[in-house]
Structure formats: structure tokens, C-alpha cells
Amino acid sequence: MDSSPDMGLFGPESVTWKVHSEPIVTMGGLRSLYLQALHPRAVAAIAQNSGYKSDPWGRFNRTSEYVGTVLYGSTDEVERIASRIRRMHSRMTATDPRTGERFRIDEPELLRWVHVAEVESFLSTARRAGLKLTDAEVDTYYTEQLKAAELVGLDPATVPGTAAEVAAYYERMRPQLGITREAAETALFLTVPPLPDFWGNRALRLSLNFGPARWAYFGVAGTAVALLPPWARKMYGGLGLPTTDLSADLSVRGMRLLLAGLLAAAPEQYKMAPMRRAALERAGLA
Structure with a gap:
């Protein structure tokens, strides 16, 4: 009988765990949303089926739960949450804003775009923030993530699995x-989201909307946009200059150092995501 711990899709030796041990990858998630919004059908599917405007922080928490479970959950936990997502997507449709055509949101083309935009954003954000990875490790990360693509219903053979394949796909x-x-509406909402209800009463949230918290978030959102590929920034009306890339690199590296300092000073229970801590405990590495 096999007594080894059930580490789910990945595990301590995976490049995936190495990349996602970096708290800065959360900014990669925001970058990926700006990138996903450039696909007319993908953004229509989100806008017409998601409650992100009425409950943005709830949607963020649900997405974080899904990503965390795929990364660190046991085989049973991963299969259970992926099955729920597939069932939910299978019932949803949206209307193409350009043609008026009705389409399913679990079309492989849309699932593939969301997957690639997400994993490429996580990886590139971590690397540009200073995480050292070899070219072989980069390709391994993309190959490992084919397991995540399969969970949502994609044929792994149709999904880019190396850096070169991702570049060709883009x-x-x-x-x-x-x-x-x-x-445009989605990008504006991502840049100026409402503050969560748990941030105090209405008067306090109103003051925070124009205070340091709002300006700090502007810095995060601005860096996420600056981290986009030059061609994507141009679509949003920004600059595709190399100097923008340099500024983005400096900004995200500074944020990574700031996060490291804050986490070092934080109470022990806040230093690591609970799902990651539980996975490390299963592996005997906590």
C-alpha cells in the first residue's frame, strides 16, 4: 500500500511550487485579467456571466480558492473543484459583441486563451520581479501547467507547453x-475597483477611496498594466517603449522586496497561504 502523501497535481519539487511561493504572483493574476479582457469573446463571457461588478472581492476570493486548490490541493480536492467549475461553465453562454452570435463560454478557444494568459502572467511577473529560473525551468512550468489546462476541459495537446509555443500562440x-x-469597462473597473465592505463603514470607505490606500492600489494596477507585453499595452493606448518595460521591472522588483519585508514582520499565521501550509504539512516540510 502506497503511504506517500497525496500532493495533488504538483509537489515540493515542481517548478510550479517554486513560482507560486512568491507572493508577488498575485500581481500576475491582475495582469492576466487585463490581458484576458483583450479577447472580445472572453471578456464578453466574463461580463455577461460574472458578478464581478456587484461582488468583485467575492469573485476574487473564489478565484483564489480555485487556483490555490489546483496548486496545493489533494487529488480528490482538485478533481472535486474542477468538476464543479466544468459543470458551471457548461451551462453558460454569452453573445459576441461584434457579431451578435451566441456562444458557449467553455469553447476550447476561450478556455485556452484564459489559461495561457493566466499562466504566462504568473510566470513572467515572478521572473521580472527577480525570481531566478533557467530556460529549462520556464519550459517545465508551462508543461506542468498542462495539467491545469486539462482540468477545465482542454486537450493538453492543443495548449502551448513551452515558452516558444506561448510566444507563437500570442x-x-x-x-x-x-x-x-x-x-474598456473591465479595464477601468480593474483599475478603480470599489473597496470591500469589510473595510469599515461607508464614511471610512469614502475617505479611503481618496486616501493612501487608493493611491497605493493605483501603483499596483499601473505596474500590472506596464508588465503587459508591449503590443497589449498599445491596445490599451499605452506605450510599447523599452523604457516602460524597464520602469515596470524596477517597480515590481521594489514591490517584491516590500512584500518580503512586510511578511517577515507579520505574525506567523500570515506568512503563508493556508492551502500552501497544509500542503507542506502533508509533505512533512512545514
Whole structure:
């Protein structure tokens, strides 16, 4: 009988765990949302089916739970949450804003775009923040993430699994991308989201909307946009200059150092995500 711990899809020796041990990858999640919004059908699917405007922080928590479970959950936990997501997506449709055509949101093209935008954003944000990875480790990360792609219903053989394949995929997709009304609204919402209800009463939230917390978030959102590929920044009306990339690198490296300092001073229970801590305990590494 096999008594080894059930580490789910990945494990302590995986590049995936190495990348996602970096708290700065959360900014990669925000970057990926700006990138996903450039696909007219993908952003229509989100805008027409998601309650992100009425409950943005709830949606953020649910997405974080899904990502955390895929990364650190046991095989049973991963299969259970993935099955729930597949069932939910199978019942949803949206209308293409350009053609009026009705489409399923679990179309492979849309699932593939969301997957690639997400994993590429996580990886590139961590690397540009200063995480050292070899070219082989980069390719291994993309290959490991084919398991996550399969969970949502994709055939792994149709999903980019190396850095070169991701770059070629983006090149193929660019003619299909652009700014629609829903993309512009989504990007604006990502840049100026409402503060969560648990941040005090209405008067306090109103003061915070124009205070340091809001300006700090502007810095985070601005850095996430600056981390986009130059062609994506141009679609949003920004600059594709190398100097923008340099500024973004300096900004995200500074944020990584700031996070490291804050976590070092934080109480022990806040130093690590609970799902990661539980996975390390299963592996005997806590």
C-alpha cells in the first residue's frame, strides 16, 4: 500500500511550487485579467456571466480558492473543484459583441486563451520581479501547467507547453484581439475597483477611496498594466517603449522586496497561504 502523501497535481519539487511561493504572483493574476479582457469573446463571457461588478472581492476570493486548490490541493480536492467549475461553465453562454452570435463560454478557444494568459502572467511577473529560473525551468512550468489546462476541459495537446509555443500562440492570436466596450469597462473597473465592505463603514470607505490606500492600489494596477507585453499595452493606448518595460521591472522588483519585508514582520499565521501550509504539512516540510 502506497503511504506517500497525496500532493495533488504538483509537489515540493515542481517548478510550479517554486513560482507560486512568491507572493508577488498575485500581481500576475491582475495582469492576466487585463490581458484576458483583450479577447472580445472572453471578456464578453466574463461580463455577461460574472458578478464581478456587484461582488468583485467575492469573485476574487473564489478565484483564489480555485487556483490555490489546483496548486496545493489533494487529488480528490482538485478533481472535486474542477468538476464543479466544468459543470458551471457548461451551462453558460454569452453573445459576441461584434457579431451578435451566441456562444458557449467553455469553447476550447476561450478556455485556452484564459489559461495561457493566466499562466504566462504568473510566470513572467515572478521572473521580472527577480525570481531566478533557467530556460529549462520556464519550459517545465508551462508543461506542468498542462495539467491545469486539462482540468477545465482542454486537450493538453492543443495548449502551448513551452515558452516558444506561448510566444507563437500570442503571435497567432493578436489579429483577433482588441478593445471592445466591455474590455474598456473591465479595464477601468480593474483599475478603480470599489473597496470591500469589510473595510469599515461607508464614511471610512469614502475617505479611503481618496486616501493612501487608493493611491497605493493605483501603483499596483499601473505596474500590472506596464508588465503587459508591449503590443497589449498599445491596445490599451499605452506605450510599447523599452523604457516602460524597464520602469515596470524596477517597480515590481521594489514591490517584491516590500512584500518580503512586510511578511517577515507579520505574525506567523500570515506568512503563508493556508492551502500552501497544509500542503507542506502533508509533505512533512512545514
